[in-house]
Amino acid sequence: MDGIILQGIGSFYQVESGQEVYTCRAQKKLWKVAAPLPGDLVQFTPGTGEEDGWIEAICPRRNALIRPAVANVDVLALVVAPVPEPDLLLVERLLLYAARADIPPVLIVNKEDLDASLADRIREEFTGSSLKVYSVSATENIGIDVLREAFAGRLICFAGQSAVGKSSLLNALCGLSLETGGLSRKTDRGRHTTRRAELISAAGMRIIDTPGFSLLEAMEMDPQEMPDYYPEYVSLADQCRFQPCMHDREPGCAVRSAVEAGTLGRVRYERYRNLLQEVRDTWKERYR
Ligand SMILES: Nc1nc2c(ncn2[C@@H]2O[C@H](COP(=O)(O)OP(=O)(O)OP(=O)(O)O)[C@@H](O)[C@H]2O)c(=O)[nH]1
Ligand SMILES: [Mg+2]
Ligand SMILES: [Zn+2]
Numbered sequence: 001m002d003g004i005i006l007q008g009i010g011s012f013y014q015v016e017s018g019q020e021v022y023t024c025r026a027q028k029k030l031w032k033v034a035a036p037l038p039g040d041l042v043q044f045t046p047g048t049g050e051e052d053g054w055i056e057a058i059c060p061r062r063n064a065l066i067r068p069a070v071a072n073v074d075v076l077a078l079v080v081a082p083v084p085e086p087d088l089l090l091v092e093r094l095l096l097y098a099a100r101a102d103i104p105p106v107l108i109v110n111k112e113d114l115d116a117s118l119a120d121r122i123r124e125e126f127t128g129s130s131l132k133v134y135s136v137s138a139t140e141n142i143g144i145d146v147l148r149e150a151f152a153g154r155l156i157c158f159a160g161q162s163a164v165g166k167s168s169l170l171n172a173l174c175g176l177s178l179e180t181g182g183l184s185r186k187t188d189r190g191r192h193t194t195r196r197a198e199l200i201s202a203a204g205m206r207i208i209d210t211p212g213f214s215l216l217e218a219m220e221m222d223p224q225e226m227p228d229y230y231p232e233y234v235s236l237a238d239q240c241r242f243q244p245c246m247h248d249r250e251p252g253c254a255v256r257s258a259v260e261a262g263t264l265g266r267v268r269y270e271r272y273r274n275l276l277q278e279v280r281d282t283w284k285e286r287y288r
Contacts, residue, residue, distance in 0.1 A: 074156065097219075
C-alpha cells in the first residue's frame, strides 16, 4: 500500500493511508540509505495484529531538511515571536537551509498581541526581499484566516525556537488541542513542549509541527554557493563589477550599493556577511 509517514517513535512509524493510520517498522535496508522522515511517501505492508507492519520502500524525495528533519514539504514556515527574544540569526540560517533544499519559506511573527511592531521591524530588515511576513496571534485569533488560506492544500512545516507558538498556531488553524507550554521562569527560554516532529492532517491542511531549537551547527558548503541562496542578490549580481561577486568587499558591488541606497535591508546584509565568513571558515577547516 501507499502512505505518508506522520511521525517516527523509536523504531516505529505512523503511516497514514486513506483514512487510516498504521503502525509500521522500517526494513534495515532503508535505514542504510536514509532514516525515514515525516513527510516521506512510502510503500508498506500493514500489520496483522500479531505481526508488525513493514515499510518496504521510500519514494524519491522532492526535498528534505536536516533540521527539522522532514521530507517533501511545500513551504517552510519559520515562526518567531516577541517572547522568547527572537533569534533572527537562527531565522537567517534556516532561510539558507531552505533555499539550499529548494523549499520556499515564509515567516510568521506570532504573539502580535504582545508587540505589534516586531513584524514591521523584521519586514524592514528584509527590505527588497520577497519573503512573505505574516503578523498573527494564535491565542487572540488574529491573522489566522489569512494563514489558513495560504496553507490550504500544501504541506507546511513549522520551525523555530521553543515557545514561539508553533503548536498554538496549529491548534488555532486546525481547531486542535495539542499540548502547548510556557516559558521557563529561570531562563526565559521555551520548555521544549513538543518532543518530536509530527505531521498532522486536519481541517484541509497538512502541517508538520516540530520541536523548538535554538542552535544550528555551522553550515558545510562551498562559500561560492552562498550568494545563490539570496534571491534578491541574485537579481542584482550581473550588475556587480566582478564576476562572480560574493557581495562582500569587492569594489563596484551592486548589492552593497543597494544596501547603501536603502533598497536592500542592511541588517539582513550584515547577517549575510557574517554567515559568509562562517561558511568560509568551516570550509577552510575542512580542506586544510
Ligand atoms: N500572548 C500570546 N501567547 C501565545 C500566543 N501563541 C502562543 N502563546 C503562548 O506561548 C507559549 C508557547 O506556545 P507553544 O505553542 O507551546 O510553543 P511551541 O513553539 O510549540 O513550543 P515548543 O513545542 O517548545 O517548540 C504558550 O504559553 C502559549 O499559550 C499568542 O499569540 N499570544
Ligand atoms: Mg510545540
Ligand atoms: Zn556584488
